[in-house]
Amino acid sequence: MDAEEHKLPLSQNPEWADVTPIPQDDGPNPVVPIAYKPEFIETMDYFRAVYKANEFSPRALQLTHQAILLNPGNYTVWHFRRLILDALGIDLNEELEFMSGISENNPKNYQIWHHRRWIAEKLGTDVASKELDFTKRMLFLDAKNYHAWSYRQWVLQALGGWENELSYCHQLLEEDVFNNSAWNQRYFVVTGSPLLGGLEAMRESEVKYTVEAILRSPENESPWRYLRGLYKNDPKSWISDPQVSSVCLKVLSAKANHVFALSTLLDLLSHGFQANQEFKDAVDSLRPSSSDPPDSDLAKAICSILRHVDPMRVNYWTWRENKLPLSV
Amino acid sequence: MGELVVDKHVKYILSVEKRKDSFESVVLEHLRMNGAYWGLTTLDLLGKLDALDSNEVIQWIMKCQHESGLLDLYSIMGGVAFCYAGGFAGNIGHDPHLLYTLSAVQVLALFDKLNVLDADKVANCILICFSSVTFEIVCPLFEILLFGSLKIKISSIPIQLIIGHPFLGLLNFMPDISGLQNEDGSFSGDEWGEVDSRFPYLAICCLSILHRLDKMNVEKAVNYIASCKNVDGGFGCTPGGESHAGQIFCCVGALAITGSLHHVDKDLLGWWLCERQVKSGGLNGRPEKLPDVCYSWWVLSSLIMIDRVHWINKDKLVKFILNCQDTENGGISDRPEDAVDVFHTYFGVAGSLMAFYYLLFHCKHFLKATRATNSTLNS
Ligand SMILES: [Zn+2]
Numbered sequence: 225m226d227a228e229e230h231k232l233p234l235s236q237n238p239e240w241a242d243v244t245p246i247p248q249d250d251g252p253n254p255v256v257p258i259a260y261k262p263e264f265i266e267t268m269d270y271f272r273a274v275y276k277a278n279e280f281s282p283r284a285l286q287l288t289h290q291a292i293l294l295n296p297g298n299y300t301v302w303h304f305r306r307l308i309l310d311a312l313g314i315d316l317n318e319e320l321e322f323m324s325g326i327s328e329n330n331p332k333n334y335q336i337w338h339h340r341r342w343i344a345e346k347l348g349t350d351v352a353s354k355e356l357d358f359t360k361r362m363l364f365l366d367a368k369n370y371h372a373w374s375y376r377q378w379v380l381q382a383l384g385g386w387e388n389e390l391s392y393c394h395q396l397l398e399e400d401v402f403n404n405s406a407w408n409q410r411y412f413v414v415t416g417s418p419l420l421g422g423l424e425a426m427r428e429s430e431v432k433y434t435v436e437a438i439l440r441s442p443e444n445e446s447p448w449r450y451l452r453g454l455y456k457n458d459p460k461s462w463i464s465d466p467q468v469s470s471v472c473l474k475v476l477s478a479k480a481n482h483v484f485a486l487s488t489l490l491d492l493l494s495h496g497f498q499a500n501q502e503f504k505d506a507v508d509s510l511r512p513s514s515s516d517p518p519d520s521d522l523a524k525a526i527c528s529i530l531r532h533v534d535p536m537r538v539n540y541w542t543w544r545e546n547k548l549p550l551s552v
Numbered sequence: 553m554g555e556l557v558v559d560k561h562v563k564y565i566l567s568v569e570k571r572k573d574s575f576e577s578v579v580l581e582h583l584r585m586n587g588a589y590w591g592l593t594t595l596d597l598l599g600k601l602d603a604l605d606s607n608e609v610i611q612w613i614m615k616c617q618h619e620s621g622l623l624d625l626y627s628i629m630g631g632v633a634f635c636y637a638g639g640f641a642g643n644i645g646h647d648p649h650l651l652y653t654l655s656a657v658q659v660l661a662l663f664d665k666l667n668v669l670d671a672d673k674v675a676n677c678i679l680i681c682f683s684s685v686t687f688e689i690v691c692p693l694f695e696i697l698l699f700g701s702l703k704i705k706i707s708s709i710p711i712q713l714i715i716g717h718p719f720l721g722l723l724n725f726m727p728d729i730s731g732l733q734n735e736d737g738s739f740s741g742d743e744w745g746e747v748d749s750r751f752p753y754l755a756i757c758c759l760s761i762l763h764r765l766d767k768m769n770v771e772k773a774v775n776y777i778a779s780c781k782n783v784d785g786g787f788g789c790t791p792g793g794e795s796h797a798g799q800i801f802c803c804v805g806a807l808a809i810t811g812s813l814h815h816v817d818k819d820l821l822g823w824w825l826c827e828r829q830v831k832s833g834g835l836n837g838r839p840e841k842l843p844d845v846c847y848s849w850w851v852l853s854s855l856i857m858i859d860r861v862h863w864i865n866k867d868k869l870v871k872f873i874l875n876c877q878d879t880e881n882g883g884i885s886d887r888p889e890d891a892v893d894v895f896h897t898y899f900g901v902a903g904s905l906m907a908f909y910y911l912l913f914h915c916k917h918f919l920k921a922t923r924a925t926n927s928t929l930n931s
Contacts, residue, residue: 370793374793377793404840409794446840453783536833539863540823
């Protein structure tokens with residue numbers, strides 16, 4: 225079908241002369257007349273006809289293309305397209321190309337990601353790097369697109385391609401260290417990549433990486449949670465690793481953006497960490513001038529400061545304080 | 553701080569209802585049934601449901617229901633995305649879908665008109681369609697469960713009828729929902745095998761309404777949800793997926809229904825959820841994302857389910873929602889200065905009411921649902 229013919233209305237196109245379109249049944253007296261565009265009506269009328277006739281043909285494939293452009297959310301059309309692709313044995317690499325153009329305009333459409341996965345599953349490991357490149361392009365448009373991240377994780381697990389994933393995470397975090405999706409992906413790689421040896425093997429270098437990120441922006445929630453995650457199921461190491469307590473101390477001493485440093489220190493104390501005088505002094509120097517005389521209990525003093533610097537969550541910090549053992 | 557401009561919102565919703573013929577976008581108009589659910593529930597929450605001619609609405613809804621014919625073909629061909637006869641479309645002349653079926657049932661319950669339905673037929677339809685579900689559906693489903701508006705009627709369907717359904721085997725679906733349950737306990741929402749932590753929620757929710765939880769391997773499903781738990785206490789879409797307030801709502805909801813909340817680290821998750829509250833008082837769905845009125849629902853209800861709702865600042869949240877109001881023409885937007893829509897008007901009204909009066913809110917709906925159920929039973 226050439227471009228000229230494509231523009232011709234289906235009803236005047238000789239190629240479609242043998243098909244009787246099936247109009248939409250709006251019921252005898254529609255109380256809600258719907259204002260469809262003429263092009264949409266015609267395309268869907270012909271679609272209904274080929275769908276009902278199970279016509280798995282090149283022109284039906286082309287028709288689904290048109291229908292998808294008019295409404296990419298129509299699940300019937302996508303499903304029918306897959307039946308045709310199967311029946312005609314179309315080269316699915318071409319289908320991937322076709323998808324790329326549509327995806328960029330509809331980055332959050334369920335059907336499109338579904339369809340892509342269906343194709344990639346059939347093409348197998350050969351397309352792993354192609355699919356990783358594709359999600360990279362989608363994440364370039366929106367670095368937090370949940371669909372793209374889910375798809376990327378699926379590609380890695382099902383088709384492979386882990387080699388450069390950690391450096392990709394690093395690249396995204398260089399661009400935006402607040403990108404929680406990238407931190408999440410980093411955790412996914414560190415814990416799941418068959419090439420890296422697992423969380424424990426990676427812990428030392430990851431702690432170093434995370435501490436640097438924290439010191440750059442201590443108000444960033446993500447690396448603090450990531451740091452805690454690096455000691456999953458191993459609270460003992462978490463409490464005893466001097467890198468954890470010292471990053472808290474460093475942030476506290478800088479006297480700005482210290483909510484997460486305080487809350488991490490509070491967690492450490494609640495798990496049995498023994499703080500020395502340096503910590504007590506750092507916390508004491510953060511006390512608001514208006515407050516009561518310094519609390520001899522470090523954890524309580526921290527809660528009191530947190531209530532002051534994070535008034536939005538005052539009830540949470542009060543609850544934390546009430547949960548503390550009576551005397552430490 | 554202002555207040556909820558109740559009359560303006562009522563006016564706005566009524567005006568949207570009137571604009572039935574002016575939806576230019578084909579993409580929007582097939583969602584009309586959801587719009588009706590959001591709009592009418594908002595009116596109900598504001599105590600103004602009587603501002604609409606209920607007969608007209610019900611008439612319209614019933615015209616969106618598919619009886620038979622081509623639809624059987626659709627359900628066989630399309631596998632699961634379509635409702636079999638008895639399902640509702642998003643608008644007259646559209647394909648039926650689980651999404652809209654639930655909205656339609658909810659709206660009818662709202663008007664105490666469940667008796668106009670052939671509940672067996674609708675129940676069958678709900679049983680066999682199970683995919684392409686978005687968050688908009690989760691909310692009505694959850695309410696159906698909580699307030700039991702369908703519970704008794706549907707569960708009265710003889711199990712033989714469900715088992716003997718000719719299409720069920722074909723569609724590889726319920727009542728042996730284990731057909732969709734994968735080895736790892738997860739669920740595929742559809743024939744393409746998409747695995748997602750929303751689906752066990754929906755399965756658990758549906759089967760619980762139907763009193764058929766024994767038909768699935770609850771333990772496996774619960775373990776799958778637990779495997780989607782992240783080190784920050786939240787839940788993602790799949791194991792390893794980023795924590796997201798919408799997914800958290802689904803996972804915590806499923807765990808709550810099955811009495812498995814022990815899988816939730818309530819304190820850690822509660823803190824993560826209350827960290828969603830940003831300076832403006834609004835809630836976001838993930839760290840560093842913009843606040844959005846609709847997250848009031850997902851974050852708040854999750855916090856309520858784990859009994860930590862007092863950890864957020866309700867005054868500030870309500871203030872944020874009120875700032876998203878169009879005080880002149882009514883309606884609520886996702887965030888201040890944006891254009892209003894019915895979806896966010898519903899979540900805004902529900903959120904602000906829930907923040908302050910969540911107990912009251914539940915009671916009101918519970919009473920209403922009880923009334924609806926009773927009237928169904930008596931009919
Ligand atoms: Zn929103």
